[in-house]
Amino acid sequence: MSKSVLPSIEGDLAPAPRQRVNLKGLKPREPVADKMVEANSRAIGEKWGASTQLPPAEPPPPPAAPVTSIRGYIPQYLDDELAIKAAERRVTKTFLIMEALAKAGYHIHEADLVQDRRRVRQKGNM
Amino acid sequence: MATLSIASAKGGCGKTTVAILLGAELALDGYKVTLLDCDLNQHASLFGKKANLPRLTIVGDVTETNVLSELRKAEAERDVVLIDLPGGSSTLALKALQRSHFVLVPTQASLPDVRDAMKTIAQIDDAQELARTPIARAIVWTRFLPGFESKSARHVRESLEAQGVSILKSALMERAAFREIHITGHVPRQVDPDSAAATNITAISSEVLERLKDLAEAA
Numbered sequence: 001m002s003k004s005v006l007p008s009i010e011g012d013l014a015p016a017p018r019q020r021v022n023l024k025g026l027k028p029r030e031p032v033a034d035k036m037v038e039a040n041s042r043a044i045g046e047k048w049g050a051s052t053q054l055p056p057a058e059p060p061p062p063p064a065a066p067v068t069s070i071r072g073y074i075p076q077y078l079d080d081e082l083a084i085k086a087a088e089r090r091v092t093k094t095f096l097i098m099e100a101l102a103k104a105g106y107h108i109h110e111a112d113l114v115q116d117r118r119r120v121r122q123k124g125n126m
Numbered sequence: 127m128a129t130l131s132i133a134s135a136k137g138g139c140g141k142t143t144v145a146i147l148l149g150a151e152l153a154l155d156g157y158k159v160t161l162l163d164c165d166l167n168q169h170a171s172l173f174g175k176k177a178n179l180p181r182l183t184i185v186g187d188v189t190e191t192n193v194l195s196e197l198r199k200a201e202a203e204r205d206v207v208l209i210d211l212p213g214g215s216s217t218l219a220l221k222a223l224q225r226s227h228f229v230l231v232p233t234q235a236s237l238p239d240v241r242d243a244m245k246t247i248a249q250i251d252d253a254q255e256l257a258r259t260p261i262a263r264a265i266v267w268t269r270f271l272p273g274f275e276s277k278s279a280r281h282v283r284e285s286l287e288a289q290g291v292s293i294l295k296s297a298l299m300e301r302a303a304f305r306e307i308h309i310t311g312h313v314p315r316q317v318d319p320d321s322a323a324a325t326n327i328t329a330i331s332s333e334v335l336e337r338l339k340d341l342a343e344a345a
Contacts, residue, residue: 018155018328018332020155020156020157021335021336021338021339021342022339022342023127023128023157023205023206023338023339023342024127024342025342025343025345026127026128026227026338026341026342026345027127027345028127028129028198028201028202028225029129029224029225029226029227029257029259030259032224032257034194037194037221037224037225037257038217038221040220040224040253040256040257041217041220041221041224042217043256044217044220044249044252044253044256045215045216045217045220047252048215048245048248048249048252049215050214050215050216050217050219050220051214051215051216051217052190052216052217052218053189053190053191053217053218054190054217
């Protein structure tokens with residue numbers, strides 16, 4: 001068996017500096033609103049029982065009570081005045097009456113004091 | 127620039143040690159590095175007070191309230207931002223994960239550590255899904271005993287490897303030199319660049335840089 005000559009390792013002995021990695025291609029993450037990051041963290045955190053310093057989420061508003069219809073008669077001038085005020089404030093006449101009743105001391109939940117129930121219904125249908 | 131979180135639901139698995147050693151190594155390589163210390167114990171910040179590493183800035187007292195703003199500030203100025211996260215599951219950590227390019231999960235080869243590491247990986251998956259952006263991750267074995275691997279450690283390591291989780295080839299060995307950094311403020315490369323400890327960190331940081339390079343090229 002003939003003895004083979006091993007190749008030179010001279011090149012391997014020269015210390016090569018570590019090449020610097022170009023990180024410029026990495027940009028910071030897409031800007032996202034902090035509120036969104038917070039909401040995501042809260043959602044994942046609830047799943048995993050994570051400790052948090054985030055303020056507790058606001059409780060959902062109580063559901064509106066079922067409604068009923070009443071009929072009655074009021075003077076024409078009062079109806080006119082209600083119609084004008086309702087148009088000015090962009091609310092319904094029902095709201096103005098309920099608001100007045102609430103001010104007079106009748107118990108009305110905030111969730112039931114809807115400025116314009118027709119708009120709420122439209123939003124719900126969207 | 128790259129943002130890396132060092133995270134694990136398990137405490138005491140070597141997050142802060144990895145964060146300091148990696149931050150120092152990259153700074154000694156010439157990268158401008160900021161380390162955000164989010165851990166309540168503030169050990170990284172205390173190391174920063176003793177250290178002499180001009181390219182490494184350690185920002186202490188980073189909390190749930192200021193983590194996103196501190197991160198934006200650091201990202202605007204630095205090449206690499208490291209986030210040393212507290213142990214346990216927290217919404218602070220979840221915020222950081224969503225804003226990271228890469229998450230390093232230090233883990234000892236024991237079942238409690240690996241169980242919590244897998245929990246962290248699952249949380250990264252959730253963060254990735256909600257943030258609608260890929261978050262690369264890898265486990266790094268820590269406190270690995272040189273020249274000896276117990277039967278249970280091997281069993282845990284092989285079981286995790288079989289799960290197909292991304293794991294760095296280099297492990298952070300159990301070395302006195304790594305504990306001394308907190309006393310002296312000097313990392314192994316500053317003390318003896320040819321030491322086994324210094325070589326160990328270089329191997330880990332090279333792998334991390336390789337992963338970041340792949341991410342930068344794919345971006």
